[in-house]
Amino acid sequence: MAxxxxxxxxxxxxxxxxxxxxxxxxxxxxxxxxxxxLGFSAKALEAAGDVGGTWYWNRYPGARCDxxxxxxxxxxxxxxxxxxxxxxxxATQPEILRYLQHVAAKHDLRRDIAxxxxxxxxxxxxxxxxxxxxxxxxxxxxxxxxVMAAGCLSKPKEPEIEGCDCFRGEVYYTSRWPHRGVDFTAxxxxxxxxxxxxxxxxxxxxxxxxxxxxxxxxxxxxxxxHNGPIPTHRLADYERxxxxxxxxxxWSRFGVPVELSQIGAMQVSEDERRARYEAVWEAxxxxxxxxxxxxxxxxxxxxxxxxxFIRGKIRTIVTNxxxxxxxxxxxxxxxxxxxxxxxxxxxTYNLGHVRLVDLRKTPLARITETGIDTTIETFExxxxxxxxxxxxxTGPIVAVNITGxxxxxxxxxxxxxxxxxxxxxxxxxxNFFAVTGPGSPSVLSNMTVSIEQHVDWICNCLKDxxxxxxxxxxxxxxxxxxxVQHVNDCxxxxxxxxxxxxxxxxxxPGKPRVFLPYIGGTDAYRTACNEVVARGYxxxxxxxxxxxxxxxxxxxxxxxxxxxLLEAMSAxxxxxxxxxxxxxxxxxxxxxxxxRPPGPEVGEIVDGVLPGAGGDLDYRLYRPATAGPHxxxxxxxxxxWVLGSHDSDDPFCRDLCVRSNxxxxxxxxxxxxxxxxxxxxDDAFAAVRWIGDHLETLGGVPGPLVVCGWxxxxxxxxxxxxxxxAAGGPNICGQVLVAPVTDCDFSRPSYTENGVDYVLxxxxxxxxxxxxxxxxxxxxPKASPLRANxxxxxxxxxxxxxxxxxxxxxxxxxAEAMASAGVEVKHLPxxxxxxxxxxxxxxxxxxxxxxxxxxxxxxxxFHQVEDLVMRDN
Ligand SMILES: Cc1cc2nc3c(=O)[nH]c(=O)nc-3n(C[C@H](O)[C@H](O)[C@H](O)COP(=O)(O)OP(=O)(O)OC[C@H]3O[C@@H](n4cnc5c(N)ncnc54)[C@H](O)[C@@H]3O)c2cc1C
Numbered sequence: 036m037a038x039x040x041x042x043x044x045x046x047x048x049x050x051x052x053x054x055x056x057x058x059x060x061x062x063x064x065x066x067x068x069x070x071x072x073l074g075f076s077a078k079a080l081e082a083a084g085d086v087g088g089t090w091y092w093n094r095y096p097g098a099r100c101d102x103x104x105x106x107x108x109x110x111x112x113x114x115x116x117x118x119x120x121x122x123x124x125x126a127t128q129p130e131i132l133r134y135l136q137h138v139a140a141k142h143d144l145r146r147d148i149a150x151x152x153x154x155x156x157x158x159x160x161x162x163x164x165x166x167x168x169x170x171x172x173x174x175x176x177x178x179x180x181x182v183m184a185a186g187c188l189s190k191p192k193e194p195e196i197e198g199c200d201c202f203r204g205e206v207y208y209t210s211r212w213p214h215r216g217v218d219f220t221a222x223x224x225x226x227x228x229x230x231x232x233x234x235x236x237x238x239x240x241x242x243x244x245x246x247x248x249x250x251x252x253x254x255x256x257x258x259x260x261h262n263g264p265i266p267t268h269r270l271a272d273y274e275r276x277x278x279x280x281x282x283x284x285x286w287s288r289f290g291v292p293v294e295l296s297q298i299g300a301m302q303v304s305e306d307e308r309r310a311r312y313e314a315v316w317e318a319x320x321x322x323x324x325x326x327x328x329x330x331x332x333x334x335x336x337x338x339x340x341x342x343x344f345i346r347g348k349i350r351t352i353v354t355n356x357x358x359x360x361x362x363x364x365x366x367x368x369x370x371x372x373x374x375x376x377x378x379x380x381x382x383t384y385n386l387g388h389v390r391l392v393d394l395r396k397t398p399l400a401r402i403t404e405t406g407i408d409t410t411i412e413t414f415e416x417x418x419x420x421x422x423x424x425x426x427x428x429t430g431p432i433v434a435v436n437i438t439g440x441x442x443x444x445x446x447x448x449x450x451x452x453x454x455x456x457x458x459x460x461x462x463x464x465x466n467f468f469a470v471t472g473p474g475s476p477s478v479l480s481n482m483t484v485s486i487e488q489h490v491d492w493i494c495n496c497l498k499d500x501x502x503x504x505x506x507x508x509x510x511x512x513x514x515x516x517x518x519v520q521h522v523n524d525c526x527x528x529x530x531x532x533x534x535x536x537x538x539x540x541x542x543x544p545g546k547p548r549v550f551l552p553y554i555g556g557t558d559a560y561r562t563a564c565n566e567v568v569a570r571g572y573x574x575x576x577x578x579x580x581x582x583x584x585x586x587x588x589x590x591x592x593x594x595x596x597x598x599x600l601l602e603a604m605s606a607x608x609x610x611x612x613x614x615x616x617x618x619x620x621x622x623x624x625x626x627x628x629x630x631r632p633p634g635p636e637v638g639e640i641v642d643g644v645l646p647g648a649g650g651d652l653d654y655r656l657y658r659p660a661t662a663g664p665h666x667x668x669x670x671x672x673x674x675x676w677v678l679g680s681h682d683s684d685d686p687f688c689r690d691l692c693v694r695s696n697x698x699x700x701x702x703x704x705x706x707x708x709x710x711x712x713x714x715x716x717d718d719a720f721a722a723v724r725w726i727g728d729h730l731e732t733l734g735g736v737p738g739p740l741v742v743c744g745w746x747x748x749x750x751x752x753x754x755x756x757x758x759x760x761a762a763g764g765p766n767i768c769g770q771v772l773v774a775p776v777t778d779c780d781f782s783r784p785s786y787t788e789n790g791v792d793y794v795l796x797x798x799x800x801x802x803x804x805x806x807x808x809x810x811x812x813x814x815x816p817k818a819s820p821l822r823a824n825x826x827x828x829x830x831x832x833x834x835x836x837x838x839x840x841x842x843x844x845x846x847x848x849x850a851e852a853m854a855s856a857g858v859e860v861k862h863l864p865x866x867x868x869x870x871x872x873x874x875x876x877x878x879x880x881x882x883x884x885x886x887x888x889x890x891x892x893x894x895x896x897f898h899q900v901e902d903l904v905m906r907d908n
Pocket of ligand 1: 080081098152232435480483486
């Protein structure tokens, strides 16, 4: 233990240390090592009596890692991998603690750690650009950089049960287990809590106790660990080339080098699904859940198949049907709360002396001097074990009174949820870093991989500052807000936010409901962190020695699934459409259509023919499954007037048909260059007229129509509305223009900003226009509806634009121009989307919100008409 006088030179001159680190678990130990290696002076302050962090405190029976030992270990020291052999697939707490003690001894780390020293406050002094740290031992320490390696699961959540203090028997907390161990022989024991620690400890406590009663509020999904020797195929893979194995882990989704599935659960037969789930059950690996199918955490239906499989296993293992049912989770999707790995957990409930009390049926009333009362029963115990979890991720950080610039405390700044840039830093708190903090993959990954990545990033950042004669670093507000948005965008396309989990802060009363970790993947996260550095510390202000370098910006602006799609397309190296002939481009686009998800089922699909301006046109009608008749929407597909068909836009039409509960008639119009301007426009108008005249024959409600189109189809929908206005009919009560072409002018900023990287490029738009219309015709409002002299009197409109679309600004301009002309217009700008992503049903989940809004607008257009009719009557 360090004497407090060691920090005597606090508050004047040079700071005591370049860096103060809080914690000496996996993160603190590696930080000390790395900082030393780079020549920084560093001190770690640790509340515990020795190194180990999680593995120092959590000594309860059955405590083990749930990521395979060969993966859950350091990679920074290759010698460690040969000198340390893990004895089991999932090492026990004593073995992991011995490993960390070995690392501390090997690298002589203890000499820079003050044990039994809890950091109570940290205050930024802007005049000296230093942090002043105060500890529970009265010490004051100054440092240039303050790094919290305080752990994500190091602040136990105290049980909030009435009477907790009055029990006179033995009381234990899994997260603060006595070092001497506990013998439950001949004792009546209660365990409160069935999260990971409860599930690991219950079978072993049951093996000793005379009687065990488990109090369960919510059951969790658990799969058997099948612990034993490390599986031979994994060990062989590891031994073959350790460096490359580790590198694959670093660039994997969860920090473990396994191939994830490329197929969705609903895309295979029930037999195959079951076979894959049996394999997951047998493999006993948490990441195995992601190996089964690629949409388990995305698609509720897919997830439910796995939930039901696990429930089936529970019902088979647990002999008492009532107990089995109580153990079956029904309030959350599997993996949206941390799933557990167990050894004989469910089997334990078949033992005569073990009983489960379902607190959802009989809530816990109070702890008494001799035991526990539920609302209907009184229990007597010799010992109570609390396995009540942690105030995760933010808890250990805000437990320290951290004060940044202008006297603002972190606790206040994070009152509505944590705000971080990359999970590493927070605005207003210069030179303050968190390891595996909120907004980083952290608890959703193999933590050792994430810890090493964070430590490397932080240390290299400090080195870069030193090399560039800078001292202070802080994220900009824009960068931070952009990252927080990205973290939320990633979470929002998954099922995670639906669960009352500690990932959401839901286990701690009063804690804001925010998804805390980053679910975009350790690989994507590492890429973002590296990119920030490669782009000159994008999103940071760095200063010192009279310099101030501001590099403001947002690192991830695309929606996460759009980004993934673009990366996948770039890997395929697809040929540019504009270098093909129209026939080849059409064939290519049909090939792409054939391999995408089909979209939802509708009630009925009917193909037919209607008279166009120059001959018959094919159409496809989509009817909702609900009782008709329905209102009718006429739809025009995209494809630059050259490509596409009702096949290409089929999933989009299905989706809108179901969501808006309207009949969709998707009309194939004549394509250029065989049929140039104004063939497509004339066909579109002819089709709307014919459909308007045949609504009842088509099974629709007589009355006005809505027209809708995407891209070039959006152009045709807009043009049709102008033509109908000029012709005095048909009656159109609404127009939905999704990323429409409205003008032939390429000079708007969106063409410059988005003309290259986002599928619809400027060269491709050129190619489309060249095929469709002679330059002399392009300014005709039938080609460029924005050029019309008068836009008044047009139907109500919804104009949808995508942020990363060359057509963004002309869509916005058309919405604005119509609004100026007195048309009721709503403009829906879609953040982070590209031209093609809004229509990519079941591929781009982040587009679902926009499709819901489109459908709501369609329903609204029709309702307004119905309201008018009712008023008139
Ligand atoms: C039971 C259990 C099992 C787990 N199993 C796995 C697993 O299999 N795989 C996995 O990836 N992750 C697992 N985790 C997560 C685990 O926390 C991390 O893997 C890892 O151990 C975290 O290391 P760390 O150094 O960041 O934090 P910790 O190990 O939590 O260490 C933080 C240290 O900081 C100290 N500290 C905190 N606040 C202060 C303060 N104010 N002043 C002084 N000291 C302070 C604490 O005393 C603690 O020793 C598990 C967690 C638990 C609780």
